[in-house]
Amino acid sequence: MAIGAAEIARILEAYPAVPAVGALGSHSAIDIADGAVTEGLASVVLTQTGRDATYARYFRTLRDASGARRRGCVDEVWDYPKFAELASPESQERLRQRGVVFVPNRAFSSYxxxxxxxxxxxxxxxxxxxxxxxxxxxxxxxxxxxxxxxGIPSPRAIASPDAIDRLAIVKLPHARRRLERGFFTAASPAEFRTKSERLIARGTITADDLATARIEEYVLGPVFNFNFFFSPLVPRAEGLELLGVDERRESNLDGLVRLPAAQQLELTESERIPDYLVVGHGTLTLRESILEDVFRIGEKFVDAARARYPPGILGAFCLQTCLDRDGRPSVFDVAARIGGGTNVHLALGHPYGNALYREPMSTGRRIALEIRRAATDGRLGEILT
Ligand SMILES: Nc1ncnc2c1ncn2[C@@H]1O[C@H](COP(=O)(O)OP(=O)(O)O)[C@@H](O)[C@H]1O
Ligand SMILES: [Mg+2]
Known part of the structure; x- marks a missing residue:
């Protein structure tokens, strides 16, 4: 049985008035920890042995003799042999004892x-x-x-390889690195066949994954990841906030587009295959005349999520969007939690979040602010599930 609101309410009864903020140590954990301590909450990062130095050493909170923060934002590091063990009964008990509310990132729902x-x-x-x-x-x-x-526009689905009549992107997991992508593009059924056969032979994808892959229209245009926040603590009309926008750097895809055409053509067949491994992020703002379209999409998402998955989306979420040649946004992926690119605005805040709050407002800080407000008003049950 899924864990419901009544059970969470019961767990919260034993919690301290102000909870600590926890996150799995990967993805956007630094933003979460930075936001927590900015709002005066303790941060706990759950790491996996061998992947812990970023949190345990380089961003760890160091205090002076009087206890004042001298450096860093990760107050506590709890290390596990494997990430999955953070969900063991003993670990859960420890998290509850410490009064941790847990911010899910993609690494959490992957591991x-x-x-x-x-x-x-x-x-x-x-x-x-x-x-x-x-x-x-x-x-x-x-x-x-x-x-x-x-009713949110998204790239047109293409029913089968034989129906490919324009540039399409084929989405399936990588054969061995299951959490990574084995995506490729094809502009015709013939190209789909030659490319997929080559990728199977190289061990990049499997025939089984290919059979169930999503094929969709490739939107030629820049990618904007809209980092939204929805608060159920305020009137609905004020609930949706756009905090900021990030874009990704994807391993050799970005390497390829930085080469002049002549050099691209000199690459071997296999060097020309783009990989979509996300390795970093940059920050963007949006042409103002498109902002309203984006808010409209965000509002529709909030409403549909409330209808289909009550109580609906809560807190941070990210709509990953391509803008087509007419500047129309098309949502190709959704994160119903903090996105992976929010570190771009850590302590400086997000451009739009700052405009709204009149002080630096990153995603991590906005999450912590919501926790603090809800805790003060006895409304934690409305933002936690
Ligand atoms: N329809 C599309 N048109 C153009 N590029 C796309 C499209 N869908 C995905 N991409 C590219 O592939 C990357 C990963 O796609 P995404 O759907 O977000 O995969 P994942 O679920 O693995 O994050 C995007 O960041 C973007 O660069
Ligand atoms: Mg994505």
Missing amino acids: VPLDTIEREFRVPVVGARAMLRIEERSERENYYRLLEAA
């Missing part, structure tokens, strides 16, 4: 099985626990369904 998160992880989650699953394209109830129900 801890979704069934475990939904049915066994008895720690309050900041955000919409039940919506983490919609990111899985292999699920029947995935984000495409939600976007469709919401």
